Amino acid sequence: MTKPASGPTGLLLIDKPGGITSHDAVARTRRWYGTRKVGHAGTLDPMATGLLVLGLGQGTKLLTYVVGADKAYTATVRLGSSTPSDDADSSPDRFADPAVLAAVTEADVKEAVARQTGSVQQVPSAVSAVKIAGRKAYELVRAGEEVELKARSVTVSRFDIHDVRRSESHIDVDVSVDCSTGTYVRALARDIGEDLGVYGHLTALRRTRIGPFSVEDAHRLPDRDRVDEVPPPQLIDLGSGASALMPAVTIDAAAARGLLQGRFLPIAGADSSVERCAAVADGRLVGIVEPRQGLWKIAVGTASLDEYKR
Template sequence: MTGRSGRGAESGLVVVDKPAEWTSHDVVGKLRRLARTRRVGHAGTLDPMATGVLVVGVEKATRLLGHLALTEKGYDATIRLGQSTNTDDAEGEITASASAAGVADAALEAGVAALTGEIRQVPPQVSAIKVNGERAYKMARKGERVALEARPVTVHAFTVTAVRREGDLIDVDASISCSSGTYIRALARDLGAMLGTGGHLTYLRRTRVGPYDLGMARTIDQLAERLEVVPMGEAVAAAFPRREVDADDARKVMHGGRLPAVGLGPGPVGVFAPDGTLLALVEEQGRAAKPLAVFVP
């Protein structure tokens, strides 16, 4: 990482440890002021309740964000069994209660196992999914029940780390690794539904987005003192396969030309010049590697 305190914005990624109660947009607004540029965006929204890794792109790095958002993510979560809410998390209103006191450890383990692997998941009612051009959460706020379709997601790991029983409630701590588009709130809701108790999320901390984890993340206060930016080349090399090309192929890529595929796909591949300069992201399709984004003039 490099630190900046002077003028102008450097292109690269800022790995933020998002505080609770801040929206992802709040973080972007703060980073625009710190980096002194409007060209700032984020990869993968975090709900206000959630804390943890939010990857923010500055200047040219905003063109990486759509590709980074598709990488695997990690979370630490607490799921409360025995209560359902209208948002599937603790920010909503309790809509139903059913004692979880009788849920055995074996039943809990079976429920978690059923939600691991390739599953189909219905997004929460309060989500940013668009239905007929309108965000689901806006429709939910108007009291409309939205028919959302189940979508395929992959939960690579769903590991219970602690179980706390108190009266009719059970709090389940878990570490989860999952594909892009997976809602941890929906896992809480579905685990509660499987066990007949209802369930919702009371705590969520994102620990990783692709290769960027909490060890690299900085708080807002730390970034206000010293804006640490992961340079473009380093950011791409950490997240995607690296391909180094000769001067002739570098010229082709710089002008938006295609290269022969070399078997580094199927996702984005970072292309670097002989001197190590990042040139582009490409994607292999058949025998050709097609530019997704070119970063040099």
């Protein structure tokens, strides 16, 4: 039985500024809302800006469904040099031969981008949160250990070039990317540079969308020394957040009570061909339900059984 929610509950869309970690954003939000129960869906590196989806209270239970959603970014790929982190959070350590770089045409860049579009076998950046034997890769790198990550399949559904700017030392390419979860845009930059024989890394990255959530609807995070002065915005309620992430079905109080008691129930109007549904009663999220041989069972409860007692 889910315990009654206490404190703020829901989802919060933040436009993360550059120069802070996702953990910093969570810590600041805890102060902002006066609660410890805050989590985030999908890390953004300190260099990166843009959409960070936070869950507060029972909203943390929805984050697993946000993490798995596809994502959209805008970025600048710099061809001509590489860095240990594949982005601007570290200094360039390898540089292209000027003659080779000068010979790279815009058509070459477009062809290299095209080869990184669709289903791609991608090796994550060594300085990443991918775990090896229970430890994050970047922790091993910082400890001086050699890291060798395996390639994995990701999908880049859109990879558009918006501008190409040249100088003697580099070529900057402004792009937008739509991709599956687990895709590293900085690894795309690295691999395009390797493909062209001139190295590559990211100099800018901004996440603009996660699943149904857009950075256009996100809130600015207050400066650390002004958190107590800025009133926190209203959270996205659990029903609205879950209904944006998956199909929703309306149930009555009796069905809500049965589901929260752990019973398998038929739900009229629910599509049993989907993996899960958001079960909503009186506009409030009861929980996430999953089909089981023609019936439905609650997988994640977000309401209290006490709310639906006779």
